[in-house]
Every structure is written in structure tokens, then in C-alpha cells.
Amino acid sequence: MLVLAVVLAVGAYVVTRIDALDHRTLLVVVAVGLAVGGVAAQSAPPAPVEVATTVASDPVPNATTPAASDDRRTVAERHGETGAVAAANASATVVGVAGGGRITYRTAAGERRTIRLAGIDALGAGGGDPERFDGVVTGSYGRTCLAEVGRRALIDARTALVGESVTVRSVTGSAGAPTAVLAADGRSLNRRFVERGYARATDDRYADAERAARSAGRGVWSCATVEPTPPLRESAEPALRIAAVHPNPPGDDAAALDDEYVVVENAGEESVDLSDWYLTDGGDRTYFFFDGRTLRPGEQLVVHVGDGRNRDGHVYWGASAPVLDNDRETLKLVDGDTDRVVRLSY
Structure with a gap:
């Protein structure tokens, strides 16, 4: 900036004395002034650009800044969770029980959801295929026995659960067939079904409950043993x-x-x-x-x-x-x- 000021001062002086200079001298002075001015302009730092800033209390319409929920959705997609429904320790009320371990509950927000109990393979209302339950008698006897157990299981579950408060500990799976772990009074309903012999375990978490039910011959596992009722015999003596x-x-x-x-x-x-x-x-x-x-x-x-x-x-x-x-x-x-x-x- 100092050099530019000197150049301008010299130029002003020259103008005042222009009548006393011949044309050759005038051209030399102008050329020197232009050269010095160009060097000074290149060496000077660029002037700051002033930007107007607007402060507003309301969001700017059509703003493109992503919302926090969008960011969470993106993270979930990166982890392959787009097909899952997640819930943790949510309170709900059971409003219906169907065969096969399907339970319908109403959330605190009033939404109805139907899930299958995770980690178990439960009997349907009409029983099931004996081949699903390793150790159960196959054929007509096994099917008839499982149908009776299935009816008892459905009546028992409806009597014990409909209208009761449960905790939805987790829900996973596709939208068409989500599975869940439910608890009532702090105890897993999934485990309860296996303990009572109304289902077999498909998860290691409930393997011990299945072993206990098998050993006791409860529910499904009572169909592993044929018992005549009443006793079958053709003679009264000996009995x-x-x-x-x-x-x-x-x-x-x-x-x-x-x-x-x-x-x-x-x-x-x-x-x-x-x-x-x-x-x-x-x-x-x-x-x-x-x-x-x-x-x-x-x-x-x-x-x-x-x-x-x-x-x-x-x-x-x-x-x-x-x-x-x-x-x-x-x-x-x-x-x-x-x-x-x-x-x-x-």
C-alpha cells in the first residue's frame, strides 16, 4: 500500500509539471508509474469479501439440512436393519391368543400388533405334525394326542394371558411375521410355553426348559408314551x-x-x-x-x-x-x- 501511495504522488506531481516536460520524458515517467503500480497490485493481499448474514428465528423454507431421524434411518440401513421392528421393555396388554404361539397385544399408544413367540415352535389349535416333535409317537395316535394337547394349550394360554399386562422385550423379523420375547410378571412367556410342554425349543435359551418338560412328560411330550384309558384287558383275573x-x-x-x-x-x-x-x-x-x-x-x-x-x-x-x-x-x-x-x- 505504501508503494502505491508513492506512485500516485509521483503521478500527481508529474501532472502538475507536464507543461515543462517534453513528450519523450512524459512517456518514460508514465511507463515507470504503470510498472511500479502493477507490481504493487500483485503483492497486495486480496481484500476480504463481505458476506451478508441473515439470522432468523424460524427455519428457512425448503432447507436441505438432514433431520436427526433421517440420520438414524441411514445408520440402521447401513447395518441391515431396514426389515426389523425394534422395541425394548415396552408395556402392552394382551388382547388375543391364537395357536402356534401367536399373540396379539395393544401398545400404550393403542396400536394392535400380532407376533409369534421367538425361539419356540408351538402347537397349533388343532395340534400338529408329530414329525415336528422328535420322540412323539407318529401316526394317528400321535396326531390325536397332539390335537388334544393343542386345545388344552390354547385354553390355558387364553385364560392366563388375555387382559394381562406384558413387557415387550424385543421384536425382530419381517413385517409379515415378526417374532418377540414377551414377559409377564418378570417371567418370559416364551419359556413358560416350553416349560409347560406346549412348544419345543428352537433356541438354546430354552433347551433346559424342554429337557425338563420331556422328563416330566408334560404337554407335547405326554404324546411320546401310549397309555390306555381305561385299562385294556380281557379278563378280570389276573389284572x-x-x-x-x-x-x-x-x-x-x-x-x-x-x-x-x-x-x-x-x-x-x-x-x-x-x-x-x-x-x-x-x-x-x-x-x-x-x-x-x-x-x-x-x-x-x-x-x-x-x-x-x-x-x-x-x-x-x-x-x-x-x-x-x-x-x-x-x-x-x-x-x-x-x-x-x-x-x-x-
């Missing part, structure tokens, strides 16, 4: 009967022969000598009670299909392959001395 049959152990039947068994019971009031009795299946396989056992009134004897050492209350058929059909069978308990027969079909 032996086939009290139960467990034909389809979980997993590979050939690998669980000891868990395939028939239960013989003395339902009479006198002891029965089993020396002349034998048990036969629908084919030609027969088990003879050769050891002279006696069953006292009310006592039971479990006949295991596999091989093992006989002991109190348990004897072993000694078969190397499954004996009992999983879906259809007629068993006979025969008194070889009198030809009296007790039958059980399933």
Missing part, C-alpha cells in the same frame, strides 16, 4: 395290563434301544406270577418272562427293548434293533397257561 408304551425315543431309535420300552402293571389286588406270561408285538417277536418274577399289587415292570442286566423293576428284551413301531402297533400280553390275552393297540 395284568399294559400300562404304557414308549415306542419312539428321541433321535435315532436304533441308538436308543434302552429308551424304547413297554410297561406292564398289576392293577389287581393279588400278586401275579409271570413265569408263564410272554409279551409279543404285532409281528413274530416275543419276550418271555423266564425268571419267575412276581408282580405285587400296584407294581410295574419296565421291559426295555435293548440289552442290559435285569434288576428290580426293569428287564431287557435283548433285541439288537428296534421292536416297536412308531406309528402303528398291537401289543399282546399273553398268559401261556390259560391263553388269556391283554391287548394294547395304537
Whole structure:
């Protein structure tokens, strides 16, 4: 800026003295002035540009700044959560229960939602396919048994849950079939269904509950054992009967022969000598009670299909392959001395 001021001053002086200079001298002075002025202009820093700023209390119409909700949606999409519905510890009221673990609830905002209980495979109102529940007797007996359990499960769930407050701990899945973990009084409804034998576990979280229900023969797992009602026998004396049959152990039947068994019971009031009795299946396989056992009134004897050492209350058929059909069978308990027969079909 100082150099520019000097140049301007020199130019002014020249103008005042222009009459005293010849033309050649005047051109030299003008050229020098222009050169010095150009150098000064290039070296000077650019002048700041003044920008007008408007402050307003209301948002500017058509503003393009993304909202916070848009940012959250973008993050969810980046993590692949666009098809999920998420909720955590939201309160709701149960308004309907259907078969298959489907529950309809009303949120605090009044919205109705229907979900399936996550991590379980529950019976429908009309039962289900026995093949879904490993260990359940297949065929008509299994289907009939599961249908009865399904009806009981639906009545029990509706009685206990409709109108009750629940906590929706989480909801995941597609919009068409969301699944959820629900809790009532701090206890998981998903686990409750498995504990009562109304569902099998499809999640490791409920595997222990399924084992307990299987062991106790609750709900679905009661269909793993055939029990005659009322006791089936053709003669009043002696009062032996086939009290139960467990034909389809979980997993590979050939690998669980000891868990395939028939239960013989003395339902009479006198002891029965089993020396002349034998048990036969629908084919030609027969088990003879050769050891002279006696069953006292009310006592039971479990006949295991596999091989093992006989002991109190348990004897072993000694078969190397499954004996009992999983879906259809007629068993006979025969008194070889009198030809009296007790039958059980399933």
C-alpha cells in the first residue's frame, strides 16, 4: 500500500509539471508509474469479501439440512436393519391368543400388533405334525394326542394371558411375521410355553426348559408314551395290563434301544406270577418272562427293548434293533397257561 501511495504522488506531481516536460520524458515517467503500480497490485493481499448474514428465528423454507431421524434411518440401513421392528421393555396388554404361539397385544399408544413367540415352535389349535416333535409317537395316535394337547394349550394360554399386562422385550423379523420375547410378571412367556410342554425349543435359551418338560412328560411330550384309558384287558383275573408304551425315543431309535420300552402293571389286588406270561408285538417277536418274577399289587415292570442286566423293576428284551413301531402297533400280553390275552393297540 505504501508503494502505491508513492506512485500516485509521483503521478500527481508529474501532472502538475507536464507543461515543462517534453513528450519523450512524459512517456518514460508514465511507463515507470504503470510498472511500479502493477507490481504493487500483485503483492497486495486480496481484500476480504463481505458476506451478508441473515439470522432468523424460524427455519428457512425448503432447507436441505438432514433431520436427526433421517440420520438414524441411514445408520440402521447401513447395518441391515431396514426389515426389523425394534422395541425394548415396552408395556402392552394382551388382547388375543391364537395357536402356534401367536399373540396379539395393544401398545400404550393403542396400536394392535400380532407376533409369534421367538425361539419356540408351538402347537397349533388343532395340534400338529408329530414329525415336528422328535420322540412323539407318529401316526394317528400321535396326531390325536397332539390335537388334544393343542386345545388344552390354547385354553390355558387364553385364560392366563388375555387382559394381562406384558413387557415387550424385543421384536425382530419381517413385517409379515415378526417374532418377540414377551414377559409377564418378570417371567418370559416364551419359556413358560416350553416349560409347560406346549412348544419345543428352537433356541438354546430354552433347551433346559424342554429337557425338563420331556422328563416330566408334560404337554407335547405326554404324546411320546401310549397309555390306555381305561385299562385294556380281557379278563378280570389276573389284572395284568399294559400300562404304557414308549415306542419312539428321541433321535435315532436304533441308538436308543434302552429308551424304547413297554410297561406292564398289576392293577389287581393279588400278586401275579409271570413265569408263564410272554409279551409279543404285532409281528413274530416275543419276550418271555423266564425268571419267575412276581408282580405285587400296584407294581410295574419296565421291559426295555435293548440289552442290559435285569434288576428290580426293569428287564431287557435283548433285541439288537428296534421292536416297536412308531406309528402303528398291537401289543399282546399273553398268559401261556390259560391263553388269556391283554391287548394294547395304537
